[in-house]
Amino acid sequence: LPQPVPQQFASDRRASGIEGLLALVGPELQRVNQTILERMQSPVTLIPQLAGHIVASGGKRLRPLLVLACARLAGYRGDRQIRLATAVEFIHTATLLHDDVVDKSDLRRGQATANAVWGNQASVLVGDFLFARAFQLMVEDGSLAVLKCLSDAAATIAEGEVGQLLTANDPETTEAAYLEVIRGKTAALFAAACEVGAHVAARPAGDAAALRAFGDNLGIAFQMTDDVLDYTAKQATLGKTVGDDFREGKVTLPAILAFQRGNAKEREFWRRTLGRMEQTPEDLGQAIAFMEAHGALSESIARAGTYAERATETLARFEPSPSRSALESTARFAIERVY
Amino acid sequence: LPQPVPQQFASDRRASGIEGLLALVGPELQRVNQTILERMQSPVTLIPQLAGHIVASGGKRLRPLLVLACARLAGYRGDRQIRLATAVEFIHTATLLHDDVVDKSDLRRGQATANAVWGNQASVLVGDFLFARAFQLMVEDGSLAVLKCLSDAAATIAEGEVGQLLTANDPETTEAAYLEVIRGKTAALFAAACEVGAHVAARPAGDAAALRAFGDNLGIAFQMTDDVLDYTAKQATLGKTVGDDFREGKVTLPAILAFQRGNAKEREFWRRTLGRMEQTPEDLGQAIAFMEAHGALSESIARAGTYAERATETLARFEPSPSRSALESTARFAIERVY
Numbered sequence: 317l318p319q320p321v322p323q324q325f326a327s328d329r330r331a332s333g334i335e336g337l338l339a340l341v342g343p344e345l346q347r348v349n350q351t352i353l354e355r356m357q358s359p360v361t362l363i364p365q366l367a368g369h370i371v372a373s374g375g376k377r378l379r380p381l382l383v384l385a386c387a388r389l390a391g392y393r394g395d396r397q398i399r400l401a402t403a404v405e406f407i408h409t410a411t412l413l414h415d416d417v418v419d420k421s422d423l424r425r426g427q428a429t430a431n432a433v434w435g436n437q438a439s440v441l442v443g444d445f446l447f448a449r450a451f452q453l454m455v456e457d458g459s460l461a462v463l464k465c466l467s468d469a470a471a472t473i474a475e476g477e478v479g480q481l482l483t484a485n486d487p488e489t490t491e492a493a494y495l496e497v498i499r500g501k502t503a504a505l506f507a508a509a510c511e512v513g514a515h516v517a518a519r520p521a522g523d524a525a526a527l528r529a530f531g532d533n534l535g536i537a538f539q540m541t542d543d544v545l546d547y548t549a550k551q552a553t554l555g556k557t558v559g560d561d562f563r564e565g566k567v568t569l570p571a572i573l574a575f576q577r578g579n580a581k582e583r584e585f586w587r588r589t590l591g592r593m594e595q596t597p598e599d600l601g602q603a604i605a606f607m608e609a610h611g612a613l614s615e616s617i618a619r620a621g622t623y624a625e626r627a628t629e630t631l632a633r634f635e636p637s638p639s640r641s642a643l644e645s646t647a648r649f650a651i652e653r654v655y
Numbered sequence: 656l657p658q659p660v661p662q663q664f665a666s667d668r669r670a671s672g673i674e675g676l677l678a679l680v681g682p683e684l685q686r687v688n689q690t691i692l693e694r695m696q697s698p699v700t701l702i703p704q705l706a707g708h709i710v711a712s713g714g715k716r717l718r719p720l721l722v723l724a725c726a727r728l729a730g731y732r733g734d735r736q737i738r739l740a741t742a743v744e745f746i747h748t749a750t751l752l753h754d755d756v757v758d759k760s761d762l763r764r765g766q767a768t769a770n771a772v773w774g775n776q777a778s779v780l781v782g783d784f785l786f787a788r789a790f791q792l793m794v795e796d797g798s799l800a801v802l803k804c805l806s807d808a809a810a811t812i813a814e815g816e817v818g819q820l821l822t823a824n825d826p827e828t829t830e831a832a833y834l835e836v837i838r839g840k841t842a843a844l845f846a847a848a849c850e851v852g853a854h855v856a857a858r859p860a861g862d863a864a865a866l867r868a869f870g871d872n873l874g875i876a877f878q879m880t881d882d883v884l885d886y887t888a889k890q891a892t893l894g895k896t897v898g899d900d901f902r903e904g905k906v907t908l909p910a911i912l913a914f915q916r917g918n919a920k921e922r923e924f925w926r927r928t929l930g931r932m933e934q935t936p937e938d939l940g941q942a943i944a945f946m947e948a949h950g951a952l953s954e955s956i957a958r959a960g961t962y963a964e965r966a967t968e969t970l971a972r973f974e975p976s977p978s979r980s981a982l983e984s985t986a987r988f989a990i991e992r993v994y
Contacts, residue, residue: 360814362821414779417756440753440779441816444786448809451790455803463802464794470787475699477780482701 333649334376336642341384344398348380351402355449366434366442370409379404379509382534382646386513386527389631389639396516399453400462404509406450407466411473411505413443461515469508476500485565485593487575487586494569495536498543503535510534526630530643533627538650540620543568544613545654547604559600565590569619571603573612582606620651672988673715675981680723683737687719690741694788705773705781709748718743718848721873721985725852725866728970728978735855738792739801743848745789746805750812750844752782800854808847815839824904824932826914826925833908834875837882842874849873865969869982872966877989879959882907883952884993886943898939904929908958910942912951921945959990 338345356367380401387397417436447470454463479497483489510531514524546561547570561568567590575586585606589599607613627647634640677684695706719740726736756775786809793802818836822828849870853863885900886909900907906929914925924945928938946952966986973979 358814360817360821362817363814411783414783417775417779436756436775437820438817440756441813441820444750444753445810445813445817447783447786448806448813451802451806452810455799455806458799460794460797460799463790467787467790467794471784471791474780474784474787475697475702478699478701478777478784481776481780482699 333645333652334378334381336645337381337385340639340642341381341388344384344401345377345381347398348377348384348401348405351398352405355402355453356406356446358445362434362438363442363445366413366438367409367446370412371405377405378538378646379408379505382506382509382531382643383512385639385643385646386510386530387516388513389634389637389643390513390517390519390523390527392513392517394516396457396459397513399457400512400516401509403450403453403457403466404505404512406446406453407470407473408505410443410447410450411477411501413439413446415477459515462512465508465511465515469504472500472504476502476504480566483567485567485591487567487571487583487590489567489572491569491572494567494572498536498539499532502539503532506535506538507531523633526633530627530630530647533623533630534647534650537620537623537627537647540569540616540623541651541653544570544616544620547607548613548654562589562600562603563595565593569616570607570612573615574603574607574610577610577612578606617651617654624648624651672984672991673717673720675984676720676724679978679981680720680727683723683740684716684720686737687716687723687740687744690737691744694741694792695745695785697784701773701777702781702784705752705777706748706785709751710744716744717877717985718747718844721845721848721870721982722851724978724982724985725849725869726855727852728973728976728982729852729856729858729862729866731852731856733855735796735798736852738796739851739855740848742789742792742796742805743844743851745785745792746809746812747844749782749786749789750816750840752778752785754816798854801851804847804850804854808843811839811843813839815841815843819905822906824906824930826906826910826922826929828906828911830908830911833906833911837875837878838871841878842871845874845877846870862972865972869966869969869986872962872969873986873989876959876962876966876986879908879955879962880990880992883909883955883959886946887952887993901928901939901942902934904932908955909946909951912954913942913946913949916949916951917945956990956993963987963990 352371353368356364356371358364383401383404384397417439450466451463454466476497476499479493480501483493483497507528508531510527511524514527543561546558546568549558560566562571571586571590575583578586585599585602588594589603604613624647628644631640631643691710692707695703695710697703722740722743723736756778789805790802793805815836815838818832819840822832822836846867847870850863850867853866882900885897885907888897899905901910910925910929914922917925924938924941927933928942943952963986967983970979970982
C-alpha cells in the first residue's frame, strides 16, 4: 500500500495565495488536521487507510481555511470552527473519492487516485462513510443553521456533478449551463464553508449572506482558473496531467468560447474530439492553438477575474482587519495561479 | 428509457408479512410515497429519472413502514413521521444505488439496475443527491436526536459495506465477522428507522432503546433470510437471480457453515469457487448440495428465527395494541419467506 504523504506541497501553497490565511489561522488549521486524522478512524481499517491516502495527498485545505478565516472575520473566538472545518473537508474528500470513480482518473495531485489503488467499490463506500461522518460532526456541534447550510450544499454539489455528466461531450453547452455546473460542483461548498463562519459567530443574516456570496464568487473564480490551467499548466505546478478535461470530453469555458468563435471546420473539430471522443495525440495541441487564436483562454481568465473582484467587494461591509485582508488576498491570488 | 413501475408487487407484500403494517398505516404510506416523488425532484432532470427508476421498482417500503408503525406504537399522532420515513427511504435508496455500482449487478427485483441503464457515474451521484436530500428533510424536521440517530446509522452502514468487501472471497470468514457486516449493512437502518418512532413521540430513552433493539434484531433476521433465499428462492419470488452471492464471491452464513462443517475436499471447493472465483456452471448446484448435506441452510434459518424471536420479545414493554401486533407479525413473517 502507498504511504500517506502528510506534508502539504509548498508549491501548492504559494500558487494559491493562501499564505495570508495560513498566517492568520495556521495553528487552528493544525488542530483541524489533527481532528481529521482522529475522526476518519474506524474499526474497519480499510476506511482510515483509504481516506488517509486522499486526505494526506497534498491538498491545500482551502475549504477548512475559509471556515476558520470567516469565523475569525465574523468575530468568533471559540472552538466550534475546528470541528465544522473538519466536516467541510470530509464532504470535500467524499466528493473527490466519488469524482475519481466517476472520471475513471488515476492521477490526482500527481499521485495515484484511491480508486486506482483500492478499486471503485471501496472509493464509493469510503466516500459515503466520510459524508456520514461529516454529518455526525455537525450533529455534535448542534447548530441546525449549519446543518441546513451544509446539507443544502451537499445536494447542490450532487446536482452540479450530474449536470457535468450531462454537459460532457456537448461542445454546444452554453456558458449559462457551464456556470450552473461549476456553481454546483465547486462554488456551493466554498459558499457554505464561508457562511458557516457567520453562523458560529451568530451574526445577522446580512453578514451570513455576504460571506456566502464571497464564497460563491471565489469558488467560481477558482474553478474557472482551474479549467484554464487544465489547458495551460505544467504538470509540476498543477499536480495533474494537462489536458485531462479534453481527454475526458469535459466541456469547460475555454472550449465553449473556442467553439462559439470558431468557423465551421473548427466546430467540426470540437464535435469530433469532445463530442464523439475521436481523438489523436495531436488534437490537444490543436485545441490549445484554436483557443489561443480566439482569445478563449485569456477571456476565461478575465471572467475569473471579474468573479474574484466581486468576491472582494462583498467583504466591504466588514471592518478592515487582518482576516479581511487575508480573504481578499485569497480571491486575488485565486486567479494569479495562471501567470 | 425504462418506465417506472409504481405499483408494489403483490407477491412481495404477501411474502414479507407486511400486510399487518399496511393495514395499520397504509394511508400514511401513501403520503410517504407522494413525498418521495415530490422530494426527489430536481431541475437536473436525470436525477428524478434515475431515482424514480429505483424508487418505483417494486420495493416493499419496509423501512418507512417501520418508522410509521413504531411512531404509532409510541403513541405519536402528528405528521412528522411522513417526512422522516421519506428520509429513511432516501438513505436506503442511496445505498442501493451505490451497491449496484459496487456489485456490478445488473438485475435488482427482476429489473435492470440503474447503473446498467445510466452508467456507474450517474448512480454514484444520484445516490449522493438522495443522501443529501435525506439530511435536508431531517433538518426541516429539526430534531437533533433524529439527525444523530440517522447520521450514526449512515456511518455504520458504510462500515458494514466496506466490511462486506473485506470478507468477500474469504470462505474462512467467521460467523462473528459476518454478523458484524450484516448488522452494519442492513440492521443499522432498520434499528434507526424504529428508533425514530420513539423520538417523534418524545418517549423516554428506555423505549427508544427497545424500539432500536427491535429493529436491530429484525434487520439481522431479515438479512439472514435473504442470504438463505439467495441459494433457495425461485427468481419469480425473490425478484433477483438465485446464486448472485455465490457468483460474486460474497461469503454469507450458509457458505460459512458449509465451509466449517465440510471436509478437506469440500473446503478446497469453497476456496476455489468463492476464494479464487474459479467457477463452472455446475458449481452453484454443488454448493447448494454441500449446504444441504451439512444442514447449513436450515441452521441459518433457525438462527434467523432466534433473532426474530428476540425482536418480538423487545416489544413486550409496550401495551398490546394493533401496532404491536403488526410489528410482531413482521418479525414472524420475516423468516417465513423461506417456506
